[in-house]
Amino acid sequence: MRLTMTVLARELNWGLIQNTNTQEDILSVRSLDGSGITYHANTLYIGTLADMKALPSGRPLMFLCSDKCSDAVTIPYNLNVLYPNSFYTVPECESIVMDMLERVGRVSSCSHLMYESLISGKGLEKIILTAQSIFDNLILVLDRKFKILSFSDSRQQPATGTWKEILESGQLPEQYIRKIENPDFADIICHKYEPVTRADNQSPGGYIMCYIKNNGNVDGYTVLAESNRPLTDTDIVLFKTFNNIVSYDYRRTHTLRDPKTRIYEQLITEILGGNLKDQQIQDRLAQIRPDLKKLKFVFVFGFFSDNTGKNKPLEPICDRIGMIVQTENCSVYKDKIVMLVSSDTRTALPPAIFNELRTFVKNNGMICGISNHFTDILDLPKAFRQSQAVLHLGKRLQRSESMLQYWTFSCLDMLESLQDKNNLLEYCNPTLQAMLDYDAENKTSYTKTLRLYIDSGKNSNKTAKELGVHRNTVDYRINRIRELFDVDFENPQLMFSFELSYRIFYFIDKYYLDLRPTRFFLLD
Known part of the structure; x- marks a missing residue:
């Protein structure tokens, strides 16, 4: 929820004169006392008509005038002005807006907590327990026949009287169902899709209720009952978020999915x-x-x-x-x-x-x-x-x-599809196998050097970095491989044969250790 001048005007039923098209969030409040002030964005300045006339021109500013603005008052072009419909002092106006800011902050943080409970994947119970820590009142989730599917009671003051009887019966009694199903009441919930506060002589106490909807159809109801503390306007805003989260959780279960x-x-x-x-x-x-x-x-x-x-x-x-x-x-x-x-x-x-x-x-x-x-x-x-x-x-x-x-992984998958793995080494290049034997006898590492050299696109610098040696060492080894094993590095078929052989070596080494020759340690 964002707090803007439009939201303030709507929530407080105050007047608003909008001279600019800006809709800045109100993040701070500042009373004007005649002293020098540096003006900032996202700040609502509060003062009298006299203070308003002293405001600088130029950049758009948000101003709350404690005096009622009549049609005779000229509003500077750069101001968006909010004014109460009855008399308030500047400190009273500041207190009202600060309360609204605190409410918005609570809505934001509490909404975040409830969305985190949804994302946790721990289901409806986790969502309700999180909401309980926020509302500290009885929470009910009902099916379409008003049977209680889940609930969470206030820890400090468990439900008593009629609410306790409702919990014990597992069903919202018929007299309350009739009231809930009143066409006017249902119309308010359906068309506005807003939580509706309900408190009358026939209900067990004040409560907020909303439909759980799925593709326009009613799947159930959520209820926040006034069992421990009085419900507030903030509860109504937060309850809408809670209901949206419960509705989503319902939709994602198999039986209630689209x-x-x-x-x-x-x-x-x-x-x-x-x-x-x-x-x-x-x-x-x-x-x-x-x-x-x-x-x-x-x-x-x-x-x-x-x-x-x-x-x-x-x-x-x-x-x-x-x-x-x-x-x-x-x-x-x-x-x-x-x-x-x-x-x-x-x-x-x-x-x-x-x-x-x-x-x-x-x-x-x-x-x-x-x-x-x-x-x-x-x-x-x-x-x-x-x-x-x-x-x-x-x-x-x-x-x-x-x-x-x-x-x-496609090459490894191809090798995995072969029924007889015992013959895999027969597909390997004989020169490479001879190189393995040479390394084992002479304690050299030509086979590993060649593998890294091919993998790097025949780049000596990258190979040296992988091996942790000087580039000259890599060049020396490549020249020795060329001399000892008659390897033509410009022959694409030979390079492919080497690459395939290395893939086979890797496949055996990782997946079929029982087929792994002892000299394979030279490849590590």
């Missing part, structure tokens, strides 16, 4: 399960997701270890990922989270969103596999397999990186 979201989740399950024909996939996806862009990617999220994800529900995490990426194409499939991302560029996500997602994934002990991009939606199962493969290979590598792209 119908198209549920249909999408079911469709993804059927596609990945191989239960649909090509035309069915195209027709159904075009119906519920017509706005998919040309290039598509599949993200698959899983926990880095079984122990990490043992007691963590996937649905809240799935929803949080959807919030970060701002997509509804995120669903739970078996024990994984699957997200379909479409883009106009070859980059799946903007860098800022990608970095935020990476931080979230890492902080939750997860790992994510990202497929190559594809254009035909029928390739979705293939892209899903790629992401799954990256997830599988990445877990076994035990690396710190949490976002893994398939193209960096």
Whole structure:
């Protein structure tokens, strides 16, 4: 909530003369006492008509005039002037605005706390407990039939009397339901979608109530009851935030999700399960997701270890990922989270969103596999397999990186697909194997030097930096490799053969230690 002159005029029912188009936030208040003042932005100055006439011209200023401004009063062109409709002294005006500033600050900090409880993924109970620490009154969440789904009572003063009876019965009594269902009252809530304060002889005490709405339909009600302390205007503002958060939490649960979201989740399950024909996939996806862009990617999220994800529900995490990426194409499939991302560029996500997602994934002990991009939606199962493969290979590598792209693992995936791993070394370049034998016998490190030299694009400086040696040492070793093993570094086929061999060495070293020759330590 922002505090501007327009907000002040509306909240206090005061007059406002707006001479400029500026809508600055009011961050501080200053009474004019005739002494020299340096004027600043975002400050509301308070004084009398005489003080107003002494204000400097030029830059726009915000001024609260304690005197009532009549039509006869000339307002300088650079002033936006607020004035009460009855008499107040300057100190009284200052006190009123300071109270409003304090209220806005409380609204901001308390709203932040409630949104943090939503993001935590700990569900409705966490949200209500956080709200309880703010409101210190009885909070109820009701279904459409006014049955109590969840509640949190004041710790200092638990509900008594009628409110206690309501809690014990688990249902809002019929006499109050009739009152709530009064057409005029329902119309206020539905059309304004604002919290409504209710206090009359038929209700058990003052309370605030609002609908939980989903696609225009009522899913339930939230109630803040005056069981411990009187409700304030700030409570009404904060309760709207609370209701929005509860409404979102309801929408993201499976039973209350948007119908198209549920249909999408079911469709993804059927596609990945191989239960649909090509035309069915195209027709159904075009119906519920017509706005998919040309290039598509599949993200698959899983926990880095079984122990990490043992007691963590996937649905809240799935929803949080959807919030970060701002997509509804995120669903739970078996024990994984699957997200379909479409883009106009070859980059799946903007860098800022990608970095935020990476931080979230890492902080939750997860790992994510990202497929190559594809254009035909029928390739979705293939892209899903790629992401799954990256997830599988990445877990076994035990690396710190949490976002893994398939193209960096495609060679390892190809090797993993071979049924007979025992013959892998037969595909390696014989020169490289001879070099390994030479290093073992002569205590040299030509094999490792060659690997880093090729990886660096045959850059001696980068290779030297990786090895922690002088560039001349690298050049000497490369020349020796050329002489001893007749290596032509300008032969692209030979370089590719070396690269493939190194990938095979790496694959065996990381995934199949039982096939690892003892001399492989020379590659470390």
